[in-house]
Amino acid sequence: MAAPLTITNHIRRFRFNRGEMTQQALADACGVTRQTIIALEASRYAPSLELGFRIAHALDASLEEIFQWQAPS
């Protein structure tokens, strides 16, 4: 079984706060596939720093607001 990711995010919450922005709209704004947004929201994928910034920019928020890092116990 794959180890749980140490990076979590609030993409879903920020999407809904921005007028229920769809996953496809966010994917288009960030230049990724919708399936990547789905994987990100489910914390199944840790994005690159650049993609993290692109998502934060598309959601009009800072990187720290969207992503959190938890030190592995």
Place this chain on the structure above:
Amino acid sequence: MVLFSPRNQLVASLLLAGFGLVLFFGNNYRSWDMPLDWIGTVLFVASVWFFVDALHRVPHSETELAIAPQEWQAWVGLAFCSACLVAIWIYLPAFAAHVSIRENPEAGAAGRSIGMLFVAWAVLAYVLNQRWAGTVLSDERDRDIEKRASTWGRAATTAAVICIAVLLGFSPTDRLQTLSYPWIAQLLMSTLLVGVCVDNAVAALLYWRDRRQVDSP
């Protein structure tokens, strides 16, 4: 008309394509003088053509949207690689004669049939990309999966090459003399295909595993 709706046309063309492949593979077991592989190939290509037509008219379903374009490509790649490997295995006896493929009509026909499979694969891959024209086809997550799958593919190719080296190195010389050059060429082709097949299988599995875990966290 509902009967000729794009979705029904899609299903019918897929069934016909499957029947075409059955004819293509069944050619080796024919008991009458009919070029079944040729008929199968024509049927397959024609079905793919109608499939393309229907594909452009059918709206994207939820199931389809849940699967990434590169995952579709991985499943299609896996299906065609497996089909090509089976075809090479079935037609292997045709390459056993100690003459070049040009002088062996049976081997030539087998080669053309296998070649047609590659062409059909390329056509279908192109059609699938057209289906998502204007959207992002791959991103960093796809590249990450591709990288992991390639590692497995390389390992499989290496293992297959070592197997062939051991086979050729440790077999008795008089037995090796019965192997023709076209036969060894097919063996090398299948080695490459094993690598590509494993590459596609791992990619498809990684995508599927990700989707499954998202669906049931």
